[in-house]
Amino acid sequence: MKKLFTLLLVLLSCIALNAQRGKIYNSLEEALKTPDQVYILSLSYNRLNSIPESIGQLENLTYLKLEWNSLTSLPEAIGQLKNLERLDLYSNRLTSLPESLGQLTNLWELKLGLNRFTSLPESIGRLTNLERLELNTTYRYLTSSPEFIGQLKNLTSLELKNNQLTSLPDFVVKLTNLNYLNLEFNQLTSLPESIGQLKNLVGLYLKGNQLKESEKEKIKELLPNCKIKFE
Numbered sequence: 001m002k003k004l005f006t007l008l009l010v011l012l013s014c015i016a017l018n019a020q021r022g023k024i025y026n027s028l029e030e031a032l033k034t035p036d037q038v039y040i041l042s043l044s045y046n047r048l049n050s051i052p053e054s055i056g057q058l059e060n061l062t063y064l065k066l067e068w069n070s071l072t073s074l075p076e077a078i079g080q081l082k083n084l085e086r087l088d089l090y091s092n093r094l095t096s097l098p099e100s101l102g103q104l105t106n107l108w109e110l111k112l113g114l115n116r117f118t119s120l121p122e123s124i125g126r127l128t129n130l131e132r133l134e135l136n137t138t139y140r141y142l143t144s145s146p147e148f149i150g151q152l153k154n155l156t157s158l159e160l161k162n163n164q165l166t167s168l169p170d171f172v173v174k175l176t177n178l179n180y181l182n183l184e185f186n187q188l189t190s191l192p193e194s195i196g197q198l199k200n201l202v203g204l205y206l207k208g209n210q211l212k213e214s215e216k217e218k219i220k221e222l223l224p225n226c227k228i229k230f231e
Contacts, residue, residue, distance in 0.1 A: 021062075028055065036060055044068050044088075056080035067091055067111070079103035090114055090134070095141075102126040110134070113159070116141045125151040132157040136182075139163040150174035161185055161205075173197050184208050190215050196222035204228045 021039045025031040028051075031038040035057040042065040043051075049070050056077030064081065067090035074089075079100025084107055091114040102123020110127070112120075113136035125148030133155060140163045149155075150171035157180040158172065165186035172181070173194040178201055185208035204219075204226050211219075216230055 028052070032057060039063070041065070051075055051078075053077040059083065062086065064088070074098055074101075076100045082106065085109070087111070097121050097124075099123045105129060108132065113138050113161075118143050120146045122146075122148045124148060127152060128154060130155055134159040135163070136161040137163065139165070139169075145169050145171065147171045153177060156180065156200075158182070168192055168195065176200065179203065181205070191219055191222075193222060195219065198223070199225075201226045206230050 024040045024042050025038050026042055028041065028043065031041055032054060036059065038058050039060055040063045041058065041061055044065045045068045047070055048066070049072065051066070051071065051074060053075045054077070055075065058081060060083055061081050062083055063086040064084060065088045067088045069092050071089070071092040071094055073094065074097060076098045077100075078098060079102070081104060084104050086109040087104070087107060088111045090111045094115040095118050097117070097120060099121045100123070101121055102125070104127065106129060107127050108129050109132040110130060111134040113134045115138050117138055118141055120142065124146070130152050131154055133149070133152065136159050139160055147170065152175065154177060155175045156177055158175065158178060159182040160169075161182045162185040165183065165188060167188070168183070168191055173192070176198060178198050180203040181198070181201060182205040184205045188206070188209040188211060190211070201223055202225070204223060207229060211230065220228060
């Protein structure tokens with residue numbers, strides 16, 4: 001009977017923990033009242049201009065949603081969120097990111113699209129567990145190519161849509177575990193033969209580019225096992 005009671009307590013504790021992990025906080029002020037119990041924080045669509053350093057207190061945070069605000073910078077304290085797995089910064093006014101971002105080694109999804117980054121911190125290359133990276137409508141503002149992205153060997157999905165690219169960035173062909181590559185709405189007229197090195201690619205999206213039929217056929221030959229969408 002005692003063992004059954006103990007088992008029941010453990011089961012109830014697990015249910016309570018899972019319920020807490022699924023709770024979405026929509027206020028940083030509210031979240032900071034019980035910082036160790038916050039796993040998901042959504043501050044989207046709040047016209048925020050900045051995030052305070054106090055966000056670093058949310059050490060158990062796994063998902064941070066900051067999309068569709070007016071952020072121009074992030075605090076260095078973002079690097080204290082050691083358990084963060086997903087970070088969404090889509091559609092802000094960011095021109096740079098703190099070096100401390102590279103400390104988020106549990107991160108597997110990073111959305112940076114629709115910002116105006118002039119540079120990205122090289123520390124991003126240390127995000128070795130990153131699987132999904134989204135740079136839509138952002139890459140065009142960079143003053144130099146972030147070659148360190150080629151170090152992200154676990155990356156399976158890369159989005160570079162709507163960036164006015166005229167050629168494929170060199171680092172892309174180093175990402176040999178890529179499954180999905182979105183290059184839609186750029187100004188590509190060709191892809192290098194080295195694209196054939198991406199043997200794990202199953203989806204390649206090329207709509208809205210300037211590829212001739214002969215180039216399309218060449219790409220198909222280089223990636224015979226990949227589903228390619230030209231339109």
